[in-house]
Amino acid sequence: MKPFIEVTKPKQTMLLLVTFIVAYIVASDNINLIHFVISFSAVALAISGTTAINMVFDYDIDKIMRRTSVRPLPSGRLDKKTCLLYGFTLLVIGIIIGYVINPLFAYLLFLGFFIDILIYTILLKRKTPLSIIIGGIAGAIPSLAGWVAACGYISLEGILLASIVFLWIPSHIWYLAMYYYEDFKKAKIPAMPIVAGMQKTSWMIVLSASAMLVVTASTAFFLSFNVYLMILISMIAIYFIVKSLKFAINPSKDNAMHMFKLANITLFALYMAIFLSRVIV
Structure with missing residues (x-):
């Protein structure tokens, strides 16, 4: 069970969830607890799923780097196929739940995955130091998603x-x-x-x-x-x-x-x- 938690990078995920929570609260006139819990669950699942998927694509460099060599995949405690399936399952569930809140919210969750995995991790991270610009956009999406979840618009x-x-x-x-x-x-x-x-x-x-x-x-x-x-x-x-x-x-x-x-x-x-x-x- 521990490897499945580790691949979601709990500390990093929690910090991003703080930005979601605060944005949601600031954008809300009156907070509906059930609506908040559903929205929070969607974002938590989407971030965790995206992070787990990222672990799969960074597997080769994680094996090389001393800091990351102890992560579940390079250390052999979790295989890539299982991690990929786990990540996509969390992501899809998160986006589906997000759609229940509103379509724009679900779109932002998908956009966060698309930017972080396909553009930042796969296309740019290993090619240019300017990839941080794209990484920054992905990192900012949970906050924007919190705003959209609460009020329905950007x-x-x-x-x-x-x-x-x-x-x-x-x-x-x-x-x-x-x-x-x-x-x-x-x-x-x-x-x-x-x-x-x-x-x-x-x-x-x-x-x-x-x-x-x-x-x-x-x-x-x-x-x-x-x-x-x-x-x-x-x-x-x-x-x-x-x-x-x-x-x-x-x-x-x-x-x-x-x-x-x-x-x-x-x-x-x-x-x-x-x-x-x-x-x-």
Whole structure:
């Protein structure tokens, strides 16, 4: 049973589900608990299924990389056919449940799979460092799906909220690639730190984080947050920018894992602060 849980990357999946939950709550006028649970189940299944399918296509590079060699497939605890069937089963069930909520919601779940697996993982990940742009779109879809599940349509506010995730993705991927530089190089994955170097990539992250601040502030403005929450959200983003700036001035592999963890905490903190906008009147 454990390998089936591991191939869904529970920690990563839970972080993406947080973005869905917050977007759903922010977009809702009145929350229907049954509707929320059904929507949540659809997204959780779709993300888990997509992640499991991704494990199949990354099997060969996971065997090479020390960090991923202990995953269920490369370690032999789960075979590829079983994992693929498992992933597609979760994905299809998730999309079908999503269609019950509304067709646009189901379409977004399918789009997340299509972009993440076919475009990012299969076509671009091993060919260009710019694949992160496509990966960022896939990562932002759970948030947008939360908005659509709640109100049934895509709006500027929903796009801005999802864009926070899109602009966060480079820090999530690139700091990890810096720490596991040798693994990525050995597996011949052209992540930006491998192609452009650690320092240039670090400055790209600073730019991305700065853009994230602008988008976060814009989200708060369009959603009419009170001034105290606007300050809180801005301080969270600014703190991450300052830390990213210090790292960019003196980048090191040893500190890259700390920055990777900080990036994850930052996204969670931003979305929790946005969640407070619907709790605190």
